[in-house]
Amino acid sequence: SKGLEFPVVHVVGVNHDSIPGAIRPSKCPPPSGMVAGGEGSPDEIARAAHNEEQECLFYVAMSRARDRLAFYGATAKSNGTSRPLSKFLDRMGAVSRRSVTPSTTLPPAPDVAHIPVVFSGTPRFTSDAVALYESCGRRFLYTHLLQVGGRRRVSAFMLMHEAIREVYRAVISQGTASPDQCDMLLEQAFITHGLHEHGYVEDYRAMASTMLNYFLESRAGTLVEAAAALRITFDKYEVEVRPDEVLVRDGVRTLRRVKTGHATSQGSKDVGAAAFVLAARDAFPDAVVELVYLADATAKPLRLSDRELSNRHIKLGTILRDIRAGTFRAEASDMTCPNCPALFVCGAIPPGDLVKIF
Secondary structure, three states, X not given: OOOOOEEEEEEOOOEOHHHHHOOOOOOOOOOOOOOOOOOOOHHHHHHHHHHHHHHHHHHHHHOOEEEEEEEOOOOEOOOOOEOOEOHHHHHHOOOOOOOOXXXXXXXXXXXXXXXXXXXXXXXXXXXXXXXHHHHOXXXXXXXXXXXXXXXXXXXXHXXXXXXXXXXXXXXXXXXOOOHHHHHHHHHHHHHHOOOOOOOOHHHHXXXXXXXXXXXXXXXXXXXXXXXXXXXXXXXXXXXXXXXXXXXXXXXXXXXEEEEOOOOXXXXXXXXXXXXXXXXXXXXXXXXXXXXXXXXXXXXXXXXXXXXXXXXXXXXXXXXXXXXHOOOOOOOOOOOXXXXXXXXXXXXXXXXOOEEEXX
């Protein structure tokens, strides 16, 4: 509280990653020269402003103390790596430093406590499931083990993507289709998903047709093989990968996964993609693996170096061991949590064993 003074002030979390902390760059920075009096590039100006603001906050916090001022900061992270203190402390001059070893062990938070699991049969998870565990173990628990959590609110745009998936899967199942047949399938899919009466149905149809036309073009002149599930085994656990389609062009077999959205920077780096490559190599050593992004109208070969594959293989094994150990940690995020179907049930789990039959 600016202007107030207290006999003793305790300032906690005085670590370099807390104050000044990392800057969150603006998604729309001002053009060069727009900020009067600024020196350097827009990024440098933003960083200088961030550091100045953090200095002001630090000064306000410490200037509230009348008699005593205490700072607290951890020196190590949970994984044992060093966590440096804030560089602002170096400006304080002579201070009394004291290391404290906590005498009380706090109980684990409800969302990080281990859950006893009992699996019957051969535990088998899809590559998408293990990729979900990598992003949030708690959502994996609700989605693939407990099968609870509700459903997200679906917008018209999301329904369009569902319609596109329905159409390209129908094309794959029948082997091929002409553009006219594809349009008929799309019309029926729009009716199924309730988009045929939407005010912007023509705009959605135009977007969907463009993506589906690229899908047809990308597989033109190929032989279509039946796509079967592929599996890789990790100590009695299985990860299942199912290619959307298998094409043969000029004697080269291509296993493809089709996505309706845009490519992401991590789309080819997660453990789900690695499982796809590993399973494909085991079944078809000379095959090509592709990720098709209909919104980008592009098909990207999925290539991982031997070192990357080795690291991902180790990570897949670690994920499966963590699942067996009942570790389902929540990865809290202001960006993704509000859209999670399990938002309102995420938290403590009732006591007892989790029994799952495969």
